[in-house]
Amino acid sequence: MSNAAQHHPVPDPHRPVLDPRYAQPFPKAVLPVLRNPQLRKNVAHAIDVIQAKRARLVTEKADWQQLRSAGAAIRSHLLENLAAYLEEFEARCTEAGGMVHWAADADEARRVILDILREENASEVIKIKTMTSAEIQLNPFLEAAGVHAYETDLAEIILQLGEDEPSHIVVPALHVNRSQVREIFARRMGLKDLSDDPHALTAAARTYLRQKFLTIPTAISGANFLVAETGSVVVVESEGNGRMCLTLPRTMITLAGIEKVLPRLQDLEVMLQVLARSATGERMNPYTSLWTGVTPGDGPQRFHVVLLDNGRSQMLARETERQTLRCIRCAACMNSCPVYRQTGGHAYGSVYPGPIGAILTPQLMRMHHAQTLPFASTLCGACYEVCPVKINIPEVLLELRSQVVNQERRQGARFFDPMYLGLRIANLIFSRAWLFHTAQFCGRIGLRFFTRGDGWIHSLPSIGGKWTQTRDLRGLPPQPFHAWWAERNRTGRQEAK
């Protein structure tokens, strides 16, 4: 029996699928994006702006590399000792009046949250942007159970009202431009005369939400960090919608992945310095909130934390994969990725797109889905260079690629796949000198028919045409290297005599 299957909505052909179990493989999923110039323009524009701001503020920080090293060390230490720090967090949070729940998977987390909402008699709930809730597909589940969730982050409102899905983990509506936002708001908020000025659009969102903040008594948030030492939760935001949700309601539910813990409060001095700079190119985001359990007279008087595993504990065993969980969700990797820049986030078929998504999603799916994602990269390493906690994403990508290949090999799948066939033939040829020389000889003769006067091959037939469709290939030189080397040695020796 799977609750997940029960509440999975009928796929809407106009809505991107961000569930790795149902999404198209990456090479197929990118096709509609590549044919959508407006979307690509929106993504490229937004990314160029963030990248430029980030670069300026990172250059300004003379100790940036030292901060990265400390960030990586703190997060590694945390993950290696995760059980101890989780227990410490649980104890401190409980002492401070919080209720800590544990959820092994998405299904359990959804049910724990629904049980709390039922206890509160909640039919509506306000939400701070949380990718973890998108990971467990909380909103459609709550809707089916009769609880309407109001997203309150501007980007999330755009997506919720536009019946769209997030394409970025920090700026989820980055693929939507101002006139598209205007159209969505005008239609869904009934504002016929709304202009497409971002100020007017922002003001419309403020008005739309104000009464909801003041009247809906239950809220759901994610967490940027949990502090083991104090049992505190930290939420980082810009708009103030977060502060509204975690201050005004009577009851607060925080959903957090088990890897979100930091050992001590002081660790924030590293994380807060690198997070906003990496994420939005700000020295510090406008609002950072920290709270500890329940404070009499200030904020929600009932507070729950749901600690979510959902595949994370499986990633802890080996260092290569474990580093994935160091992630603090700044999105610098996707902003720097040449592949993401062209495809945007929806093609990744997961709420976690870009390079971090390419390594996180398949692992969260225990390598049963999203197997094409580790290949959605050029391995250029830009993501590793910008990562504030030094996750070696290319290294993890390669490891996951080999896992996918071994898995397919074991299953005997793709035995006749042209790529695998080609690689097996190459293996045969490259391991025997005589075969290699013969193949070279044949290739030299064969390719001569396709090499033009300028020394370049502009088009090849059949499968080779896929290469020459978009690029030229240099023709083979008249003499292979080993022949040239042998000749050079001969003539060199003669000259010496």
Added chain:
Amino acid sequence: MSATVSTRRQILDRIRAATQSVAKAPDELAGAYTALPRSYVRRGGLTQQARLALLIERLREYDAEVVECGPDQLPAVIAAQLDESRKRIFVAPPGLPSTWLAPGFHWKIDHDLPAAEIEKAEGVVTAASCAIADSGTIVLHHSAGEGRRVLTLLPDWHLCILYASQVVETLPEYFSRCRRPPTLATYISGPSATADIEMTRIKGVHGPRFLHVILVDDLGAPTILN
């Protein structure tokens, strides 16, 4: 509840099994933590004047208004700021000095005011715990002079009074000043903002759209932090 208890056991067991080769023994954990490399800048090198200048520059860069004054001028400067705001109804936390509550305005003191009452106020005046020059950040620990969290959230206009002795240069300096960890904290860096539409920074979404800071020159006077 029993389902959750066994889930807890199950998750912790899985984590322990996966990390058994790297996890430290309980008595070695603190030592391993202390040994983590921290070669980043802990303490800034600016003079007091340069530190204050940096704070002002960074606050202004993110659209906060800053004025400076001496301790004796403070009540008059507060009154002038309130006057300039063209607002009449203000809320204040119960712990503010009475001299800060300028006459001629309608003051509501927050003795557990309902949110709807605070929402009706046009502005709020508070003290602060600390400020960080490097990032232009104001720190509230929500003590009696800083008010409950809701107080600095609903009104559209926030006037924050900050003493020069409360200003540190770097974020690590702030954390080393926290002798007791705060149970509540809000770090404010400029007024509420968003860049969700085409990465255009728009000032003021849900939090106060206007942030004013009075920086009081009390050099040599004792800090009121913690």
